[in-house]
Amino acid sequence: MSTPAPAGGPAPVVEHAVLRVRPRDAADFKGALAAGRRVLLRAGGCLGVRVLECIESPGDYVVEVEWTTLERHTVDFASSPLLAEWRSHVARYLVAAPVVRHYAEVGIREDS
Structure with a gap:
């Protein structure tokens, strides 16, 4: 999910949010995610979203x-109605506040 920086512009920023739910809620949570x-994909400035599940x-x-x-x-995003919409899908499943x-x-380049 690495998008190159626009010519002369700043490099994209990656938000990393750790979410914890009860394992018994995992199936419903995946639907909410x-x-x-x-x-998130409708938010201005969002270039992509990836969700990972811990093994x-x-x-x-x-x-x-x-x-x-x-x-x-x-x-x-934090001041838009989309934040409340995001939370309406996922917040009820969280057992702790996300770590963001x-x-x-x-x-670092591969040939370095």
């Missing part, structure tokens, strides 16, 4: 969202 993913810890998920800039997530961090590509 699918609906939530569609919401060793049932009920642990990572949602990675690629944004054009940090502000497109922390300001624009933002990352930028380091820029």
